[in-house]
Amino acid sequence: MPAKSLAEFIAAYKEEDVTSEAFELENDRLLEIRLNGSVWAKAGAMVARTGQVKFTRQGLLEQGLGNLLKKAVSGEGMVLMKVEGQGRVYLADAGKKITLLRLDGETIFANGNDVLALETGIDNQITMMKRVAGMMSGGLFNVRLxxxxxxxxxxxxxxLILKVSAATGPVFTDPNATVAWSGTLQPEIATDISLKTFVGRGSGESIQMKFAGEGWVVVQPYEETYMQAGQS
Known part of the structure; x- marks a missing residue:
């Protein structure tokens, strides 16, 4: 590919407004927020901003007692920051692909690590699944949106979106590859004893999420590893 002139470089990658929405993807890895008020964003996700913008880490009162207790039990949590003011804020997360979902009174669940930003009209509550405590060494925690x-x-x-239905039977996923699922599903933790017997395999596929009922689940072609809160 031949070298670009400065004019060609700027024309190819300059910021452009395609819609009038508050949230707009500049590309599939970079989110622009046209800020006029406040939104919630993943702490540390800002890569650039313009205008008068204030960032405040989510306070204890804003997290709610239920979320605080669940974070204390799990040792984990989704760390959000409130972004307030007027201007433009650009967010990214380790070069991951970004998808925008519009909720109109619906409910979804997501892996807390995979939530980049949300408008203030979206309620977020940390959820805990049965039998998770003591079984996972990674950062498996989920958020109800x-x-x-x-x-x-x-x-x-x-x-990849997999349909879950009674006709086809349950869907099993690796927790570290599971991104989100429909609010109609209540996953359970399932273990595969035969996979546990492999030398050097004490986790991973031996612990799976089981989805049964009617709905959908989103997985990614990648097994993500996490750190517990307080680790670096």
Missing amino acids: SGKGIVAITSHYDP
Whole structure:
């Protein structure tokens, strides 16, 4: 590919407004937020901004007692920051692909690590699944998202949506590859004893998420590893 002139470089990659929405993808890895009020964003996700913008880490009162207790039990949590003011804010997360979802009173669940940003009309509540405590060494925690507004979720590469139905039977996924699922599903943790017997395999595919009922689940072609809160 021949070298670009400066004019060609600027023309190819300059910021452009395609819609009038508050959330707009500049490309599939970079989210622009046209800020006029406040939104919630993943802490540390800002890569650039313009205008008068204030960032405040989510306070204890804003997290709610239920979320605080669940974070204390799990040792984990989705760390959000409130972004307030007027201007433009650009967010990204380790080069992951970004998908914008519009909720109109619906409910979805997402891996907390895969939530990049959400409008203030979206309620977020940390959820805990049965039998998770003591079984996972990674950062498996999930967030219930409901209300009206836009949510930005991330995935490594293009996500795959699998339909879950009573006719086809349950779907099993690797927790570290599971991004989100419909609010109609209540996953359970399943273990595969035969896979546990492999030398050097004490986790991974031996622990799976089981989805049964009617709905859908989103997976990514990547097994993500996490750190517990407080680790670096």
